Amino acid sequence: MSEQNVISEVKKPRLLIVAIALGVILNPLNTTMITVALPSIQNEFQLSAGDISWLIASYFIISAIFLPLFGKLSDYYGRKRIFLGGLGLVAISSFFAPLSPNMMVLLGMRSIQAIGTSALYPAGIGMVRSYIEKNQNRVIATLAVFATTSAAFGPTISGLLIQYGGWPVIFYVNFPVIILSALLAFKMIPNDQKRTDGRYKWDFIGILSFALLMTSWMIFLESLEKGFDLWKLIFSIVITLFFYYYEKRRSEPFINVHFLTKNLNISFIYIQYVLTTVIFFALLLSIPTYLQKVMMLDSKTAGMMMLSISVFSMLMTPITTRWTESFGFKIPLLFGGMVGIVGVGLLLTANENSPLYWLFLILAIMGISNGTLSISLQNLLYSFVTTKQSGIASGLLMTSRFIGNILASSVYGIMFASGINDESKNGMTIVLLVVSFILIPGMFYITKRGARGTQ
Template identity: 25%
Template sequence: MASEVRRAHHQVTFTVLTAGVGAYALLQSLVTPVLPTIQADLHTSQDTVTWVLTAYLLSASVFTPIMGRVGDVIGKERVFVATLVALGLGSLLAALAGNITLLITARAVQGIGGGVLPLAFGIVRDEFPKEKVSGAVGLLASLTAVGGGFGIVLAGPIVNALGYRWLFWLPMIVTFAAALAAHFLVPSSPVRTPGRISGLPALLLSVWLVALLVGFSEAPKWGWGSGRTIGLLTAAVVLALTWVQVERRAAAPLIDMRMMRLPAVWTTNLVSLLFGVGLYGAFAFVPQFVQTPSSAGYGFGAGTTQAGLILLPLTLMTFALGLVAGNLARRSGDKAVVLAGCVIAVVAMSWLAFAHTDKWELYVGTGVLGVGFGLAFATMSSLIVSAVPASQTGVASGMNANIRTIGGAVGAALMSSIVTSDLGPSGLPAESGYTHGFTLLAGALAIAAVAAAAIPATARRRHLVVGGEPERSPDTPAQAAPAAAAGGPGPTVEGPADRERSAEKL
């Protein structure tokens, strides 16, 4: 009976976490296909309306690791609730926005919701039976790609039936419901890291991320050789180096640099960066290719809804492979699964670079790409969670998600520059621009495969169960890292009820 109650509790918790992560993932891409509609309705320019995307990207990049760290310190459940409330309030403000300035502000508030992913990973690690952590983390991670794909697919039908403001009303309803459910149903965090949040590292992290992402996002428009682009990217490098030095010397670092140097962490983060390049590039430019009028000599003149459907195979396969990635990792090892995902993604992206004649070719390409993304995303997040101490789960997984976002900004900017480098008489890009762009993305994923080959093979031992507990090798970072690595005393267990719950799990 106790086992059944415990299992029901984990399922309820996971349902709540899924709703929160799913709402955030949808909001990443829901507005992408309807920017022209928003531009016309709010009487603004094309350059200005792109900040509806950029503001969300910048805010999420700043708040994802910070909210993860705050959750590690004061409790993941309460910060998860606060993050969902911010996401819901941002959605409400966006739905009511009567001008572009208010809408951009609302999107920046929504970006705080980026913290839901690392916080959800931390809650899973704290609350789930150890043998189920890998599968749950992998499925939540795959939801980021699934939600991004579904956002593009669903945007057209929602706008056609209800209007573009329902792109914010619907996620708001789901988000507030998830926040309420999390408050009452998700247990308080038993693992915490006593300490404080240092202001200077957080400020430096925010500034260099903003400089980097604005530089890459605006480079296709400003020009890669313009003074603004070079100035921002140079400032980003200088500030990032300064941030690293400040973090290394801080008594209570926001992000422990020793943790970031763990072999399983830095290699997985590198793979995540390069997969971000491929994922965001595909999301942005596969629909654009399909929407190109056939009079350009390629493309299919598809509408918003039909263009989104091209990504449906990617979304479905990412979700399906996210469900089985944990079992595959237990059998073959995390490294093998990530490497397989990279190789499959390279093949699919190479196919997309040249297969442009019929729509079925694009459906096949995006479907196979979803297989690669599903295997890699699910397993990478599990690798990060298992590679660090429990007290650093939130901030470590937050940085991993953030690095993927940075990769996305880089990939989208490079792809945009390549595709638009050769415009035809009609002002439309030449087909060769897409061929070269998707080839570049395939190259990035090929480098990701090389990085995946460097992931420590010992990581696979964390998923093997011996005598009811996962077997850990003596050099497993999560076991060997001292409590001081968290920037303070070791993690604490909160209250008798939490201790009883932890004892029940064991």
């Protein structure tokens, strides 16, 4: 059956998009819902800040590895099959994770969950490209927004529910989304067409070296709390160079580094996205714990406080989209960057005696910054790529987000290794302030030339 006939099979494309969108939000929600639960998990299993950072970072490392892998596997073995298989893995992990008797079992269940959720975005993007003909790029951009800004609601959702069911509830809350997404997917997504143009060529060395690359940098960053380890740094650099030059020579690489080197402007957008994610996710990780352990708030109140960053981030998405359509990308990006500097700077003024409205205001400012930067960078990216390049561009965008998440969890593990208090919070804030200033010159670079892609 031709692709055009498959497109004509889709009678209700909006419901197909809903099925995909529901699956797509599972990854970002599960990366952040755990943030409010961290104090409870830490107390129950007697974990250190380093243990907690690995519980978080392992999810991102696995996601960063499997997201591009599933993108390729779904092309060869069927996007509907991969999508439904991903939902199944999330369901299994969400059922057994709350029963975990120790840290290792919980880590294993989180790993299975990461693998499952990583299948959903690339398979979903592939289905949009195959089955949605009208406004295809706009739908892809919308799903990219779903996959990022929905993360901001994770702490609020978990904060409201944990008070009534403890930390296990952050896994059970997945089931309504899984069930609805699966039902719509079964009904609305056309069956996969069997490919006859060969089998998938596994890049095992590329996959393993990328996994080693991510893990080695995480180990190096975590070790900084005890001092600088030159050999770990050298090893990480060597693995990175090996991965780059190996993948550059591959005709079908695991990560298309040739695409990145050929399109430097796009590569700088990814770097900006990594740095923006570092700031955003470091706040999502640390503030809920700070609110509960330093300001002595319950999980419900902490979750409600985090609502400020999520609501304002979401509100800025449509506003910024219209803003960039009218005035281009430079002004919104610079606005988001400068507002972020103000917000991070004001975080230095907050302490355990600060009124809640003051912290709420600071988080709202950070939400405005993140919402403006995220959607501007995503839309700028899609303005530089052609329709044919949208798949690889969106996949690398998600990989960039996970790299930012990994770096943020490293900052969290290092700065709060000796405990969470005003001093450690301020130390993290200074790091984020430096990152915020680094963003500004990059914004001038990525907006100095006009977009050349098609929308």
